Structure formats: C-alpha cells, structure tokens
C-alpha cells in the first residue's frame with residue numbers, strides 16, 4: 001500500500017495551478033447520461049473518483065474518451081442500468097447515476113452506498129424525491145431498484161440540505177414532464193455548475209445557487225461543451241498549507257468568489273490575502289498565525305470539507321481555536337491521528353477544541369477519509385521529522401498530483417510503496 005513521507009520544516013512558496021472541482025465533475029459526468037448527443041467536458045481532474053465514474057459510465061454502455069483534462073462522452077447506447085456494489089463501495093457519489101439513468105431510460109439499479117468514515121450518509125432524500133416524481137422504488141439486497149415511465153414534475157421540499165440529493169433530483173427533473181420545484185435546495189457552487197452544464201445542453205433550469213430551483217422538463221437533451229469550475233476545496237487546502245508553514249503561495253486557475261468564508265477565516269487567522277479574477281495569494285510574511293472559531297454549515301457558510309485542514313491550522317496557531325462540525329456526525333477521525341503527532345486537541349461533542357502546540361512531532365499516521373488525509377499531510381509539513389501517512393488511496397480520490405503540486409512549492413514529500 002502506498003504511503004506519503006512528509007518531512008516538515010519547509011515554508012511553502014510559489015504558484016500552484018488548481019484543478020477542476022471533483023464535486024462538480026462527478027455530477028456533470030453522471031448527468032451526461034441524460035444527453036443523446038456527444039458531450040465534451042473540459043477541466044476534468046485526474047483523480048481516482050473520476051476513474052471510477054468512467055468505469056461506471058462504460059459499464060452502462062457509454063463511450064468515454066479522455067485526453068488529459070478533456071473528456072468526451074457519448075451515452076447514446078446504454079445497455080446496462082446497474083451500478084454495482086464493487087464500484088459504489090469505493091465512491092459514494094455513484095448515487096448520482098440514479099436520477100439520470102431513471103429519468104432517461106425508466107430504470108436504474110444502484111447499490112446502496114452505505115456509510116463511510118465520516119458518517120452514516122443515508123440517501124433517503126434522493127429516493128423520496130424520485131418517488132414524488134412518480135418512480136417506483138424498492139430497496140432490496142443492498143440495491144436501490146427504481147422504475148418509472150416518464151418522470152413527472154413535482155414540488156419537492158427537501159427535509160435537509162443535501163448537495164448530491166439536490167443534484168440527483170435536478171438532473172432527473174430535466175427530462176421529466178412538467179415543472180419541478182426543489183425547495184431547501186443546496187446552494188453549493190457545484191450545484192450551480194451542474195445546472196450550468198445542463199443549461200448548456202439545452203435544459204431549462206432557474207434558481208440554481210439559491211434555495212429554490214425550478215426545472216421545466218424537456219423531451220430530450222442534446223450534446224454540447226462545458227468547462228468544470230475550479231476546485232474550491234483543493235484551493236483552500238493549499239492556502240491552509242501555505243498559512244501553517246508561514247509561506248507565500250499563489251493559487252492560479254481558481255475562483256476567489258467561491259471561497260469567501262474560507263478567505264475571511266484565513267484573514268482572521270492573520271494571513272495577508274490578495275485576489276484577482278482567477279487567483280488568490282496568501283502570504284504570512286512573518287505574521288503570527290492566530291487560532292479561529294469555525295462552524296461547518298451548508299454553503300455559503302464554512303464548508304465541512306475544509307474543517308480537518310482548519311483543525312491543523314488551529315493547532316499550529318497561537319491561542320485556542322474551535323472547530324464545530326454540524327453536517328456529519330463522525331468527521332473527526334483525523335483528531336486521534338493528529339494527537340499521535342502531539343497535537344493538543346480535545347473533542348467535546350461535535351467540537352474540537354484546539355490549543356497551540358509548540359512542536360508537532362512526526363509519527364506514522366493513517367488516512368481515514370479524503371480531507372482527514374489532507375490534514376495529516378499538512379500536519380506533516382510542519383512537524384519535526386518525517387511523517388508517514390498510510391492509506392493514501394483516500395487522498396488520491398480527490399487531490400490531483402498533490403505530492404507534485406506540494407513539491408513544486410518547496411515541500412519535502414515523497415510517495416513510496
């Protein structure tokens with residue numbers, strides 16, 4: 001099994017190019033099933049999760065061709081409607097096949113994704129919404145089995161804000177008959193990106209990015225081209241890495257407007273931040289890093305996908321900081337690993353109370369999920385000695401070439417095994 005060896009002590013300096021957003025590329029790739037034509041998608045990151053999505057799309061019968069960050073998909077001839085457990089278990093976002101398959105072909109069988117390290121992560125909202133649109137759905141032998149004649153537009157009020165739930169229902173509604181209104185919809189930029197992709201293919205969608213989305217169903221969706229938005233979580237991860245190492249890093253090919261809360265928290269932590277249309281520069285320039293209080297909430301609030309990284313920031317910073325997780329019930333698996341590196345963190349319910357730790361020390365630590373892994377790498381960048389991060393297949397799910405990008409900024413990091 002591969003590991004990262006991270007030797008602490010180097011200040012990160014220089015420029016890094018941000019990849020396309022995993023969490024936008026995944027729903028967009030799955031939603032291309034809705035189109036009878038050829039779809040060309042650009043800025044698709046090279047990630048394990050994207051490879052898994054290609055495998056699923058090919059199993060359904062679509063043709064998928066990738067050239068670097070460009071992907072061409074043709075889903076004219078689908079001949080299988082099943083997303084099997086062996087692939088779904090490696091990537092929960094496979095649930096995003098459900099709405100598009102059902103909406104275009106009237107049938108879908110998707111393995112229940114099950115829980116993961118960060119929580120139970122049920123998919124009841126996806127199922128309830130599709131039922132409201134007329135689907136017959138049973139859950140048997142670990143599979144969601146859905147059938148329908150043409151889906152019908154519906155008024156859906158989501159009980160909770162769900163990102164992939166909103167995406168699945170919005171995508172399904174594109175080919176439904178009549179109008180669908182989704183209330184209490186997720187407002188994440190990735191939801192808006194999916195809507196913009198579908199609109200580029202001819203869909204009629206209004207309100208994406210607000211909590212009420214209105215979709216007028218159409219008969220068929222044509223081909224088209226689209227460019228995936230930059231990854232705001234990858235951007236935030238590099239900015240935190242720059243901040244804790246006392247560095248000066250410019251992220252290129254990103255969108256500052258998607259990261260407002262994260263940038264505000266970094267400024268509050270003492271970083272000097274400047275931005276342009278598609279870049280963000282963070283400079284510590286001898287400034288003192290100060291602990292901050294963060295609480296995860298749906299967009300436009302502080303993203304749960306950034307809390308593990310801010311836990312490390314708070315440990316390195318002066319003072320006492322808190323990180324409160326309100327989205328997932330078990331997203332603190334990085335805490336015991338950071339404690340093994342000497343981090344002074346106490347868990348009080350859903351809050352991690354972080355105290356300034358003068359010296360983090362290298363240790364062998366284990367990645368448990370994607371962002372937890374990123375936080376361990378960041379901790380390794382400031383720890384005394386060489387940290388060994390195990391099970392880095394988690395990090396490969398969502399960070400493109402992280403070791404090369406970090407090394408380009410002066411980090412001492414090596415992939416072994």
Ligand SMILES: CC(=O)N[C@H]1[C@@H](OP(=O)(O)OP(=O)(O)OC[C@H]2O[C@@H](n3ccc(=O)[nH]c3=O)[C@H](O)[C@@H]2O)O[C@H](CO)[C@@H](O)[C@@H]1O
Nearest residue numbers: 023093121122123124125126160161162163164165327328
């Ligand atoms: C591929 C992708 O985009 N993943 C993101 C997506 O995950 P994902 O879309 O899976 O997360 P959700 O927004 O659905 O989850 C939010 C909360 O709603 C609950 N819930 C969700 C659906 C449901 O049917 N029932 C239910 O109870 C979840 O357990 C969780 O407590 O949004 C999360 C929250 O921003 C991010 O951390 C993930 O990176």
Ligand SMILES: C=C(OP(=O)(O)O)C(=O)O
Nearest residue numbers: 023092093305370371398
């Ligand atoms: C939790 C994440 O992804 P997923 O929903 O695919 O598990 C993430 O991107 O941090």
